[in-house]
Amino acid sequence: METVTSTNKEPMPGPENQEPDITKNESVSPWKEAYWQLRKNKLAIVGIVIITFFILVAIIAPLLTPYAFNTINAGPRLTGPSADHWFGTDDLGRDTFTRIVYGARISLMVGFFAVTGALVFGTLLGIVAGFFGKWVDMLISRIFDIMLAFPSILLAIAIVAILGPSLQNALIAIAIINIPIFGRLVRSKVISIRQEEYILAAKAQGMKNGRILFHHVLPNSVAPIIVQATLSFGTAILEAAALGFLGLGAQAPTPEWGKMLSDSRQYIQSAPWTVLFPGVSIMLVVLGFNMIGDGLRDALDPKMKN
């Protein structure tokens, strides 16, 4: 947070100069304002660049490399980075760059679906708990508490152990362990909104619960959800990599980064590139999402306004 305020004090070109316009303009939407705030945040911009880069790479993966991610070839086994193999090859002679590039698809997909799943179910449960209160809240909140009492990766391992190891099941497990995080966030937000006058007004008008929930409560709790979703994206990718590393996530020959790490860890001394590149990729993506998440939180927080 400190960094943000300090950057604000420094004279900056571009967005900084346009700021006065916004404050003058009373009718600017909060979203637009958040956008300007975000643009001022250098770290968030770096994060956006990193993630955009990885998304692009994932989309055009086949155009980037002449190899297939699963072509085993005894010839170029464990060769270092070269013009032919930018990131070297692994112990089965597969091109590491190709596997990283295709791995980006896997990681981003896992992140997206796991977070979407957790967000949808977590938000629903959170709204219901927060809005109806009483025993419904009691029940849902205690379930969340129980889930949060487990170390998240342990819970994920348990879920995968029950469902059987596969990428899809790892994705489901990650979604499940993230539900209470969204649920509790939304619940607390809803409880504070519930007391607002406009909700009371809506109730007094005889508006149905469902309508109040989705037309008034939800839109007003959307900001923290977005921040949490972005941050969870990073954690979800990290958790998928951890499960892959433990052999519980993606199965061979899927080029999942965590699995690549665990497959190659015995070559960490003799062929460090086999471990370095998947490791750096995981780090960059997670870092990217965290930077965006932090930036969004600052941008969407009304208290942070200048």
Add this chain to the structure above:
Amino acid sequence: MKKSLLLLLLSLVLVVFMAACGGDDEPSDSGDTDDEDVTDTDDGGDADGDDGDAAEESTSGGTLIYARGGDSQSLDFASTQDGESSRITLQIYESLLRFNENSFEVEPSLAESWEVADDNVTYTFKLREGVKFHDGTDFNAEAVLTNYERWSDPSHEFAFTDDGYAYSVYGNQFGGFKGDEGHIIDEINIINDYEIEFVLKEPFGAFLQNVAMSYFAITSPAALAEHGPAINENPVGTGPFKFVSWTKDDNITLDKFEDYWMEGYPKLDRVIFQVIPDNSARLTALRAGEIDIMDGLNPDDYETIQNEAGLQAFERETNNFGYLGFNLEREPFDNVLVRKAMHHAVDKEGLISLLYAGLAEPAKNPLPPAYLGYNDSLTPYEYNPELARELLAEAGFEDGFEFDLWAMPVARPYMPDAERAAEVLQANFADIGLTANIVTMEWATYLDEVSAGSQDVFMLGWSGTNGDSDYFLGNLLGTQGIPDSNSTFYSNADVDALLAEARTTVDEGERAALYEEALAIIHEDTPMITLVHSIPVLAGSDRVKNYVPHLSTSEPLTFVELAE
């Protein structure tokens, strides 16, 4: 942001700190187990002197830690075929005869000498006197008889048939069980306390070879009575080391047996068999001095270890083969065209250069090349994806199919990294349009499930333990190996008949011809894809002296010493 950076830094510092602590702890840990070493903590110089004295007086042999990839399935040698089990039971138990440390030549062990009568069916063993079991009872002819009856008679009080004990190796090596027509042992007679006579139904070439196998070691009858079916967790034998404790999936601890009959042996005070599943973690432990010998060295590391100071590398002679077996009771693997197609799809040479660093050769017979009856005239299934696709089409599977490919979770002598090998095979099969899903599970479960036939296609291998071809062919591909060692469920009456005939043929040339004929039939039926014969490699600290890896999978550590 600053906060999270700080947190990251802090956790880094913590990790480094913890790693440093871990390093410091280890030497003192291993020192604790050894009385002589405890004084080391006082002063480095003095301690060295102490150790020298200790070595001269040979009051302390020290503790040897032997690391391996998987835990033992059972400590009852007779009812399991697991190599990790015999690795332990060879230390605790002894058979009447044993193998020379470099070959499968038989030598006296619990039997001091033996005589074969002119009729070629009566074998008289003169037993060693004064041998004690670890529980203090005497070893004698009665004990030998009890053990042989236990394996041959399913209704024997110590057979524990109701508790799931089965002695399939006995059944195979001796042609069946009591009452079976093929059972080669007619009767066993006690002549006196230290003389016992085996009368066979007909001459049997491999008899002494079989008696020397670790599967036919002698358990204390008193312990069998005391522990009952729990004998597999409370082994009591006459061997150089006695059982202390077994922590599943972690370690098995054995102590020197003070009353061992061989004067002055064993040299070591204690042996700990430690399970470290990961090959590279095991090597790291060896380099750190936490363990003394490691099984399952990655072939990739072999050269490095040979030139590394403080370490030594060991080679076992090749005496095994790794295979990919089909479950013939499942579709579509009951179709010989499918099996042939898949055999043609596998690039064995590629597998060897990828996973064995050249320390292996492609296998075309389910028998190591030096064995009697190895059929060298067979044309191996060449690597030919085109032909494989044609065969698949002929079998009606031009669109391919999906199946589970079971891979062992642990390093085996014939397969240093099964999961990686499975990936290579998966790619080979993908080339001909088949989708293989790699399945893996805990080692003991894996063996049980494979014997029970829950698999489609599975990886496994076999290592020779008595130098006899029948040990390979009979166990793996004979009908009597079902449902145990024969997990392909291959059952061919012609093969069975040839193997039975070979078993009772004494002339080596004739036996060889019978095996060659059986191998030709097996080759045509191809119930398994024979992959490779490997040269297993091990590594150890250079403190380890007199360790000679036997060409069977394991060896007693009676003569092994630890230098300071």
